[in-house]
Amino acid sequence: MKKLLLVALALFLLAAVVTPVAAASGPRGPFTLVGRITAIDSANGTVTVTVFRGNTLVQSYVGKSLTLNTTATTRYFYKANAAALPTPMTFADLKVGQPVSVNGTLANGVWTANRITVTAGASIRGPFALVGKITAIDPATGVVTVNVLRGNKLAKPYIGLDVALTTNASTIFLYKANATAIPTPITFADLKIGDWVSASGSLVNGIWTTTRITVGAKLSCLQ
Numbered sequence: 218m219k220k221l222l223l224v225a226l227a228l229f230l231l232a233a234v235v236t237p238v239a240a241a242s243g244p245r246g247p248f249t250l251v252g253r254i255t256a257i258d259s260a261n262g263t264v265t266v267t268v269f270r271g272n273t274l275v276q277s278y279v280g281k282s283l284t285l286n287t288t289a290t291t292r293y294f295y296k297a298n299a300a301a302l303p304t305p306m307t308f309a310d311l312k313v314g315q316p317v318s319v320n321g322t323l324a325n326g327v328w329t330a331n332r333i334t335v336t337a338g339a340s341i342r343g344p345f346a347l348v349g350k351i352t353a354i355d356p357a358t359g360v361v362t363v364n365v366l367r368g369n370k371l372a373k374p375y376i377g378l379d380v381a382l383t384t385n386a387s388t389i390f391l392y393k394a395n396a397t398a399i400p401t402p403i404t405f406a407d408l409k410i411g412d413w414v415s416a417s418g419s420l421v422n423g424i425w426t427t428t429r430i431t432v433g434a435k436l437s438c439l440q
Contacts, residue, residue, distance in 0.1 A: 248275050343419065345369060384427050393433045415431045
């Protein structure tokens with residue numbers, strides 16, 4: 218009996234040691250992602266990227282910032298356009314705002330980049346539709362900043378983030394008292410910080426050009 222108790226105690230202690238280690242390891246494997254550089258830490262050799270899309274390991278980080286570690290074996294490449302052959306570059310050539318594709322490995326919560334490729338002129342573009350809350354208005358430039366609540370495929374990576382919507386003389390401004398009400402025309406001057414809005418337009422080269430902004434229709438732009 219005493220021997221059995223000692224064996225059981227040994228197994229219990231082993232489990233207590235091994236289980237936390239296994240839990241700490243978490244998901245692991247190769248990752249690929251596409252995003253834009255938002256910060257570079259030369260001292261620690263890290264690159265922070267806002268993720269636009271990626272493989273299964275990266276999916277939960279779409280629209281969020283992810284810090285990638287680099288090592289002495291990390292390779293860096295530059296492409297003049299999507300079809301161009303990649304040419305070697307260095308960590309020092311990286312710049313905030315550059316669009317990048319990255320592949321590497323995740324282990325024990327550490328994202329290590331094996332390859333970072335910068336592609337000039339690469340940007341997400343196309344029609345957008347989003348819903349969010351106005352956080353800033355600049356009458357001088359006609360820019361309306363909106364914190365995105367939801368959006369179509371193009372706007373989805375920006376959920377939870379602020380985007381600066383550019384308006385112009387062609388932008389239509391509307392107000393809806395409720396989701397089923399007929400929209401009535403308003404002006405840029407009627408917009409207020411804190412308003413819920415739906416907006417649609419086109420994204421080209423990082424510029425969100427808005428064709429329509431509707432106030433008071435929190436979910437209508439995606440119907």
